[in-house]
Amino acid sequence: MFGKWKKKKAASPIEIKAPLTGKAVPLSEVPDEAFAAGHMGQGIAIEPAEGRLVAPFDGTVAHVIKSKHAVMLEDAQTGLQYLFHIGINTVGLKGEGYTSHVNTGDQVKAGQVLIEFDMEAIRNAGYPLITPIIVTNADELASKVEGQTGHVAAGQDVVLNVELKA
Template sequence: MFKWLKGKTQAKLELLEVKAPLTGKVVPLDQVPDPAFAQKAMGEGIAIEPTEGKVVAPFDGKVAHLIEKSKHAVILEHASGAQVLIHIGVNTVSLKGEGFKAHVSTGDEVKAGQLLIEFDMDAIQAAGYPVITPVLIPDGVDAIKSVEPLENAGSVTATSEAVLRVHLN
């Protein structure tokens, strides 16, 4: 009955396309007004100038870490071991959670397109913080061979276009 399965092995994922976790305009990381992001000290990626205050999961995975107090950043982990950091705004940790509403917790399983965090763009900007949002692949993950930022993606709608290609080992 399972002759077709004999000799077949599950194909190893070699490329992970990370979809846009926000709606907005894609810009290179060097346009983020924070040296840690702009100089790629934390990893390779892109940034998105959001036009909507919602962050959604760019792939099926697990919430590896949600910054509980401030709710301004989340790390998702794909089954391959690859992780993505989505950091809403610059220096927004200073807001101590004001203007942010998390819909997930660390350890939650998520599906692509699932709402992770909502944020009040007007309140963040009124407090003097930029809402530009780095989306990056943190350094130091063995599963990753290379990261290809798709900086020329232009305007994107959440989960409709890839913004990063992650080549896996």
């Protein structure tokens, strides 16, 4: 009975570390309107400096896109889901240049390699490598999503701060 008067503690922002090493930029710089305008969700993008995508937190692989150019992870503690989409229009490569090290349903640890990709092959095929990092269910669960720009190291530097709704 007394529980309804309890004040909720303000949750501190959830810090999401970079899944790639490279240069973090605003989503508006992604050369794809669906990502740039935020239609896919809120987030940030990274111009990768190396061809390895790592898990930024412990979680569950919610989905691996068939052509291996993208993966979705869910954070079990918050329910937030993140899409990591390597390159733009890279579905056209049909998996060429990508090696997935995880499957849907796998439990992953922070720093674990999710996907390796051949940057040169992707560039030579004419595709931008910029990689959107999207909080796909932010509208439902988050009150605020803020991106950090500049050079980032995979697994070390924070690229997103997410505040959950009360």
